[in-house]
Amino acid sequence: MEEWNQTITGFFLMGLFPPTKTGLFILLLVFLIFLIAFLGNSTIIVLIWIDHHLHTPMYILLSQLSLMDLIYICSTVPKMIVSFLSGDNSISLVACGFQSFCFLLIAAAEGLLLASMSYDRYVAICHPLHYPILMNKRMCLLMIAGSWVSSFINSIYHTVQILCMPYCKSRIINHFFCDIPAMLPLACSDTWAYEYTVVFSTNLFLLVPFLCIMTSYGRVLYAVYHMHSSQGRKKASTTCSTHLTVVTFYYAPFVYTYMRPPSLHSPEEDKNLAVFYTILTPMLNPIIYSLRNKEVLGALQRVFGRSLTKKE
Secondary structure: OOOOOOOOOEEEEOOOOOOOHHHHHHHHHHHHHHHHHHHHHHHHHHHHHHOHHHOOHHHHHHHHHHHHHHHHHHOOHHHHHHHHHHOOOEEEHHHHHHHHHHHHHHHHHHHHHHHHHHHHHHHHHHOHHHHHHHOOHHHHHHHHHHHHHHHHHHHHHHHHHHHHOOEOOOOEEOOOOOOHHHHHHHEOOOOHHHHHHHHHHHHHHHHHHHHHHHHHHHHHHHHHHOOOOHHHHHHHHHHHHHHHHHHHHHHHHHHHHHHOOHHHOOHHHHHHHHHHHHHHHHHHHHHHHHHOOHHHHHHHHHHHHHHHHHHO
16 A cells, blocks of 8 residues: 655546446446536526526526536546546546535535525415515525535535545545545544534535425425315426435435445445436436426527527
């Protein structure tokens, strides 16, 4: 094992799959998912920005979700693809810190934003008459600002902590990006105190929002069950069920990874679970939350219709 001191200059990422033909095939699938996520989220952001019909709290929150997913997948996948194709899996200390910061920033911010979106749907369905008061644009902007600012402070703290640790065991991170659970085993100092702060942040930014989301959608489903309109009941219940599936798909592996003590961590398991919330969820969110929405599809037709008319 290579001995180190604190004057480290970088790390080596082991990656997600081996440099074989099978690995290349999986890489192509990941690249395809990346393109779908990139184009889908970029389209949603531009569409909501251009079309004034979508300048409502619900779609403003959706645009922020797409922005977060865009940063999310761009902070991990491009480096993984370049490393695989070039054979150079090194990453500088600064680049590792920046990647870790972006990941932590979006992970926490998206958790809070998803909770805000569930509250928005709860108010819209359960208290429609009070919606203009409870979920006006000012409240929407406060929720967005709160998500970004609080997650920024959290990510700065953890990034500084993880980069200031003395690494003396190895430079090899058994992951495809600079993730805290994969970096902690490389530190030569006792990390038990810092591990408690990781658990605290996980509870604050992931577990608590997840419980709020489940509560909000639970109340929505209860209200939907008592709706008189069977068509409205079916539509609302389908939407809530779909959203809950995606939210669980995002939160479950995240909480499972970060809530466990280091002694119970499996590097391969952690990498596989990370695929769900770093690669697959950013692709699914625009499909589930936006591209299946009639108002968004109508905005697509209006925007592209204007573009085609101008060309003619």
